[in-house]
Amino acid sequence: LREHALELLKEVGNEQQLNDLRVRFLGKKGELTEILRGMGGLSAEERPVIGQVANVVREAIETSINEKVEAFKRAELDRRLQSETIDVTLPGRPMPHGAVHPLMKVIQEMEDIFVGMGYQIAEGPEVETDYYNFEALNLPKNHPARDMQDSFYITEELLMRTHTSPVQVRAMELMKGDVPLKVICPGRVYRRDDDDATHSFMFHQIEGLVIDKNIRMSDLKGTLLQFVREMFGSHMQIRLRPSFFPFTEPSAEVDVTCVQCAGDGCRMCKQTGWIEILGCGMVHPKVLEMGGYDPEVYSGFAFGTGVERIAILKYGIDDIRHFYTNDIRFLKQFNRM
Ligand code: PHE
Secondary structure, eight states, X not given: OHHHHHHHHHHOOSHHHHHHHHHHHHSTTOHHHHHHHGGGGSOTTHHHHHHHHHXXXXXXXXXXXXXXXHHHHHHHHHHHHHHTOOOTTSOOOXXXXXXXXXXXXXXXXXXXXXXXTTOEEXXXXXXXXXXXXXXXXXXXXXXXXXXXXXXXXXXXSEEEOSSSHHHHHHHHHHXXXXXXXXXXXXXXXXXXXXXXXXXXXXXXEEEEEEEETTOOHHHHHHHHHHXXXXXXXXXXXXEEEEEEETTEEEEEEEEEEOTTOOGGGOTTTTTSSEEEEEEEEEEOHHHHXXXXXXXXXXXXXXXXXXXXXXXXXHHTOSOTTHHHHOOHHHHHTTSOO
């Protein structure tokens, strides 16, 4: 019996077969158990002898089965170690990764610059009321500067904001006459324009507002010069040209040194050496008043600039549409900047 069992054991190929064998020889109805059961019919002398032999046989079979179990376990472990080996010396596969959009880069950079000067960042709705977008900014109904053609109206009272100045009105209301008020408002704005290389029906602005006692035009100029130099480099100059906005008095447009200037044939600045980047001025007394500030006590300055324009100058981009068409070859260039 032992020989037979051990012989069969050699051929066992998996755990299922091994189990079958265990049942066949050592189980309740197994062959060895049968023999032990039959011992009742043996004489008193024969019984211990046969019993001993049977025990030896059982132990031998058991030991062999256990060895086999161990062997199976080892083989399984080996197999798994084999199949799960990782070659840690292999070079990694490059993962494609995105880049920060150039417009977001410029916004973040401008936010950093102004936060460094103590400004807070304010956001507001893109769908605005006529009051915040125009009226509170000294643009009453029928004012010519409100040219209907330029705005996307939703109802008579609601429109897509045409600038981020309404956020400044909201900031004034929130402050309830408290000073100093120093905010910048980044965000999307909408105007009815036909898209081309320099126009888009949607673009981004960042506007700034400061209100306190004794705020003067020189504070505005110093702030803008500081901003321009941090943004484009310490060699930059600015110049202010008189202009008009209904919400500021006096008003000015600001030019900066042409950074991409190619000398004689420069397309960017038409050979003037200057490029316009923003509008600004001293907050109009009526706007202060409507915002809850006494113009006899407080004064303030405001400025507004197009993010696309800043990005175009900073990175030498030739078409505003590049920002929105999401050509991966264009966007990828901002990976490493
Ligand atoms: N809101 C103006 C515009 O959209 C920019 C501006 C802001 C001008 C603040 C002066 C002061 O063109």
